[in-house]
Amino acid sequence: MRMAIDLAHIFQMFRAKIAITWTIVFAENCLIALIPLLIGLSIDGLLAGRVSELGWMMAVLCGLCFLAVGRRIYDTRAYGTIRLHLGDELHQRCSSLHVSRRNARIDMSRELVDFLEHEAPQLIAALIQLGVSLTILTYFDMSLGLSSLLVLTGMLLVYACFHRRFYNKNRQLNEQREQQVDVLTRGERLGIFRHLRALRRHEVAISDTEAFVYGGIFLLQVGFIVFNLYQAAGLAGITAGRIFSIASYSWEFVEAALTLPIALQSWSRLSEITRRINSNGDLSLG
Template sequence: MLTDRDLTVGTLLSVFRWRVGLTWALILSETALTVLIPLFIGFAIDGLLTEVFQPFFYLGALLIALILIGVIRRIYDTRVYGNIRVELGKALAFRFSNLPISSLNARIGMGRELADFMEETLPSAIAGVVQFVASGILLFYFSPTLALSACVVLFGMISVYTLFHSTFWRWNRALNEQVEQQVRILEQRSDRPTHVHFNRLRQFEVKLSDTEAVLYGTIFVLLIGLVLFNLWFATQHLSVTPGAIFSIVSYSWEFAEAALALPVTLQSWSRLSEITTRLDRSNGTAQPRT
């Protein structure tokens, strides 16, 4: 199924398009309901304050539907992506059968990261895009200024991540090259090479972690600024109900959470770009992909 193809996320999406498409449909349904929760909570608050209970019951029905779809999706996802991992493992074992067992073992492990990306990161990115767009529209509904502040923060986040992309790629490449040597080093059954190997893994992981810490620290400053500004603007410059203020703050935070999925996805893509280069049939020297 995958033997004669380039092993990329695009290939996997093409080969397993119907099965992945169904899980994406469930993700979109789940995300759409999730996006509506703050709005319905705001309606319920205003309704309960005036002893109107219908919005409260609507909120309950929405939450029940969300739970049902979420459970069904997770049961289905496990089976779909488990099958993808099996096919990936078979293809990699065939493609790199001439490599030393150390490199073959490492590349099979790296190949599974493609399926992990599709199961974990990509759905979060899809949900984030939907949540991001819906939150921006609803913030614009309350006030264009609220939506404008969100867009400014998003642009700032993209600019910050652009500065870190090549660094992530470089350290992921070094880590993957070291992982490929693990079985060969362990086969020597010598304390010194094993100690050096694990220290190098730790060094590369620390470099990646430190880079992540600086990146996300900077991004969180921008997101916190967004939430605080929109809360201040809603209470000082808009004539809205308590329920509406709750919705504005909630959608500002949802926008922040959705926007945070962007650098997470891009960071994962930086790592995958190095892995897919490594898994390419030409087996050439890895260079950053854009």
């Protein structure tokens, strides 16, 4: 029995290429996570007449530039190769399907690789940033770390309320996309208009759901930022550099936390795509 085409299958087939790029992503984002702390230390060092901290910050930024450029050059070639082989494999598996569905599913399969190339590194970066921010904020004051955990929990609960809706709306959109070649082949102007209008309707529904999710999450993050700044101002022995670091890591935590629902939404979409490209028939009623 053939393995299903999914993220696990792609990773197993191309684990060396993916492992290399994800290792670079990990190193790159560890350095990025240190930047606010190094800026805060540089501020305090310069105010005290020292430049050593500034030198360390410059070295880290140069290393970060080298890693970022190298990874992007490598990624284009590695993931291009993965798309090539995945498209060829899916074409062979779906050879019995009508060309309209086969075309749509090959396009959908590319979204799996897009996730590994774009969303997965963003998720890795977010997890690193969340961990570093949580650790440093907790080091500055326990209440800052506790507020971070509370807002993260609230954010995940907000997304959980919309997961099923994301899945269903993406199922409807993908079913419509599978009909596109047939609609264009018939060439009926009214049919094409109705098809495009249906695509628009499904895309609007997904976008509206995203807006409600991000709006709810952002309101939680506003309260988090306000609380952390107010709490930091009252800490004993606080310095300008520490205030900057707390403010920066609080905002970094917000940005990283906002990446999680994007990744979770992508997971909902890819779950539907995986089910669809591994079926041999019509999922419009599935």
